[in-house]
Amino acid sequence: MSKELSNLEDLIVKIKNADGDGNKVSFDDILDKIGRRSFAPLLLLAGIITLAPLIGDIPGVPTIMGIFVILTTGQLLFGREQFWLPNWILKRSAEKKKINKGMEWLKKPATFIDKWSKPRLTVFTKGAGHYVIAAVCFLIALAMPVMEVIPFSANVAGIAFALFGLSLITHDGILAILALLFALGTFGIVIYGIL
Template sequence: MPQEFTGLGQLLEQIEASCQHSERVSLLLVIEVIGLRSYAPFLLVVGLILFSPLSGVPGVSTAMAVLLLLVAIQLLLGRRHVWLPQWLLNRSISKKKLIGALHWLRRPAELADHWIQPRLDFLVRRSGTYAIATTCSLIALAMPLMELVPLSATTAGLALTIFGLALVAHDGLLALIAFTITALLSLLLAHTLL
């Protein structure tokens, strides 16, 4: 049964615990941990995957871009629950790769959990949420370009992780940081590709 997470570390622990009984871990299994009622954990998980070494696994960045776009559009449309197609839910990676990425993320998660707190909540409510969803849609659409620029997908993953944390913790300062990272990433992509 999905639950409310009190921190990023707890989310990582729950994902790791859920995948102990199979050799491959599907997106459906991860979603069963985070639940379908809230968009914030989806952004958080997509961001964590792109920020982690998993972004180097062929096909992962593309699958995450599709997931991100689907989630962001549904958030913009005001849907109460997340809908995802079965073919995307069936995508999987090896348990070994996932657990390695989760362990790699553990230290940054501990640092984040000590720092985040509710503040500037007008940036993560109503119009702020729409701005975040629009920005996430643009990141998803730019993901194919990021395949051409080293570390850009990782930087996008960092921004998405921070957006997810901002929504989970109602921390508008984190949203501002994520908007700034996205703007810098846009400048980097424009400078490199033009």
């Protein structure tokens, strides 16, 4: 059983330490490191993967992360305690070298965010707030396939997912509000891109 995450740097270290098959690391390998029972780390993971350079820019990755978020938020909203994911998502893999490079790029912003985040305005991250976050993330995830063709929209969605996940891990309501602003920005970019 994996130790519970406490911050963004912790997630990055766990992703980098994921053991794969040769020079490839699968989504399943990463989940083995971060755990499969808690929504917050899974959401944070989806955000990091979508946001990371070299990984999130691979065609199809935003859509796969969207499906992943739809499945996890849907199960959370229906009260499941352990998340089920289909094999075709679990077996998706990327080169370990690319993953490590993307994680290195995220290290500095992660350190800054981790120093700034702390428990506050917990009404936005506990109880009903938890389900509101899941519902907003579900809506963002529904739009992820469209974001494949709208520049930067998937990156903004990745920021929203990562901030929502981190807000739940650290019980930081300020991060949840900031994530909501990025979510609204995502919807704005998608609507503008469609029109």
